[in-house]
Amino acid sequence: VALNCGALPESLVESELFGTERGAFTGAASSRPGLIESAAGGTCFFDEIGELPLSCQAKLLDVLESKSLRRVGGVGLRPVDVRFMAATHVDLERAAASGRFRSDLRYRLDVLRIELPPLRQQPAALPELVAALMAELGLAGPLAPGELERLAAYSWPGNIRELRNLLQRASVKQGPGPLRPSLLLEAATGPRTCPASPAEAGALSVEEIALRHMVEVAARSASRKQAATRLGIGESTLRRKLKQAARMGLTPS
Structure with a gap:
């Protein structure tokens, strides 16, 4: 259960x-x-x-x-x-x-712990995960050339749920033919989905980077429900995260 x-x-x-x-x-x-x-x-x-x-x-x-x-x-x-x-x-x-x-x-x-690294730390696993999710969703079309590299450069705050949701939305919105899910990422968050430089990345914790991304997606979405769907998380979780981000002073750019 x-x-x-x-x-x-x-x-x-x-x-x-x-x-x-x-x-x-x-x-x-x-x-x-x-x-x-x-x-x-x-x-x-x-x-x-x-x-x-x-x-x-x-x-x-x-x-x-x-x-x-x-x-x-x-x-x-x-x-x-x-x-x-x-x-x-x-x-x-x-x-x-x-x-x-x-x-x-x-x-x-904490009797027996199994550590699962976030998707952003496993770029080598992305091809296999994408293939498995496409098979699960019944998607026949392959990814367009260069898509795996673009997806590997994304930070994936929603992890596999976000990846699954992205592939599903791409298949619905883009129709038959090679899928270009990275276009939906750019439409939702803008082309810049990660800190611009190592210095900027080092100034933020992983949690802060994820919260900042959620704030950006929420600001560019028509509703909290739409933002939660794009991130692959529940609405109540998104509300809590946005409140946490507000307490930390994280605002849309």
Whole structure:
């Protein structure tokens, strides 16, 4: 069972994870198990765990420690036999230091770590990824000459989701024939998608570069929904990132 922690409104995360008892709130006409209970005997996968609200982090830690949970509005504890996996693009150590993520939950989750470098650090993998995504999407047309080199020069803040979305949009907008997805990148963000010089790149952290790109895309989009679609992320995640960028003083160029 999978949950994208950044895709649900904060008010719904707790009931989706832990379930509800009848009468827990207005409209709760019957009891309902949450995603953790639904994964009994299997695996519960938390995507974007760094976006999980602090109010739910303490309750999740209790589940990990006690192997039991209490539904929203419930009294008794229910045993759960579930494996937990989590993924995030957030630096949880920094998030814990700033108070945005619980240190004890980070330690409890960090049993076996698998590091996946961002797409911008794996340009050699791009041809294979593009071929696999085009096969998955049922795209027959090849890429136009020089496209792989142009795509490899892009910073990919949305990683593989953004690449998949870009290929899909290119196939819809450009029709049959060789695809030129890089044209859509330039239309959305302008031709300059990376810092102009090594000195400028060194002055910004990876997180700041990604946030600056999101700000630029949002400024050039007709709506937040359109910007989130272009970036390959959820609208709620984009809203949080834009607020973070505003606090850091990052504005469109």
